[in-house]
Amino acid sequence: MSGWIDISQFLDEGVPVWPGDTPFSYRLTWTKEESGSVNVGQVAMSTHTGTHIDAPFHFDEEGKRVGELDLAVYAGPAKVLDREGIGWIGPETLAGEEITGVERILIRTGAWKDRSRFPKAIPPVDPALAPWLKQRGIRLLGLDLPSVDPLDSKDLPAHHALARHGVHILEGVVLDEVQAGTYELVAFPLPLKQADGSPVRAALRPL
Numbered sequence: 001m002s003g004w005i006d007i008s009q010f011l012d013e014g015v016p017v018w019p020g021d022t023p024f025s026y027r028l029t030w031t032k033e034e035s036g037s038v039n040v041g042q043v044a045m046s047t048h049t050g051t052h053i054d055a056p057f058h059f060d061e062e063g064k065r066v067g068e069l070d071l072a073v074y075a076g077p078a079k080v081l082d083r084e085g086i087g088w089i090g091p092e093t094l095a096g097e098e099i100t101g102v103e104r105i106l107i108r109t110g111a112w113k114d115r116s117r118f119p120k121a122i123p124p125v126d127p128a129l130a131p132w133l134k135q136r137g138i139r140l141l142g143l144d145l146p147s148v149d150p151l152d153s154k155d156l157p158a159h160h161a162l163a164r165h166g167v168h169i170l171e172g173v174v175l176d177e178v179q180a181g182t183y184e185l186v187a188f189p190l191p192l193k194q195a196d197g198s199p200v201r202a203a204l205r206p207l
């Protein structure tokens with residue numbers, strides 16, 4: 001065992017996407033037989049597929065693109081909190097939790113049970129959580145959900161509030177097998193210079 005726990009959704013044709021968004025596809029442009037030497041693949045996918053980060057440009061024309069994000073946010077100590085069954089994610093749901101000493105928190109809601117389908121509803125983040133996290137020095141919020149706002153939201157208040165308070169967003173982490181506790185997190189975006197979001201390979205190692 002390497003000690004790393006993979007908390008990424010596998011990317012294949014079965015990964016669910018936002019309704020109407022680009023389906024995931026991987027195929028060979030050339031097979032080894034055709035090229036005479038190598039298999040060469042191509043991938044098509046939405047930047048918000050599976051386990052991914054949002055760049056502020058996703059919801060703000062002036063916001064940073066993936067290539068401008070600080071990598072330091074996406075690796076380092078992280079606290080995993082277990083909040084199975086909560087209806088929303090706000091300061092009240094995290095009250096009583098000692099989260100000093102880490103800059104990253106991941107919250108397990110358990111609300112996305114069937115990962116072969118896009119969920120119908122999710123517990124949303126209360127925008128009031130953003131200043132609460134900032135006060136405690138949190139720079140990354142990760143959730144086991146495809147969004148931090150209600151799925152039918154167009155104005156995305158939690159996305160905006162988090163960005164305004166310097167809290168970066170990681171969505172779609174798989175925490176089914178992860179115990180609450182402190183871990184080292186790695187979840188670097190791809191170097192997609194202009195992009196609004198990026199899939200990540202996210203992993204945790206107990207600290």
Ligand SMILES: N[C@@H](CC(=O)c1ccccc1NC=O)C(=O)O
Pocket residue numbers: 018020021046048054146147148153154171
């Ligand atoms: N905000 C969502 C993504 C999102 O809103 C979205 C993704 C793909 C296609 C349409 C989307 N929103 C449309 O209202 C996210 O954070 O991943």
Ligand SMILES: [Zn+2]
Pocket residue numbers: 047048052053054146171197
């Ligand atoms: Zn996203």
Ligand SMILES: [Zn+2]
Pocket residue numbers: 054146147148159169171
């Ligand atoms: Zn998002």
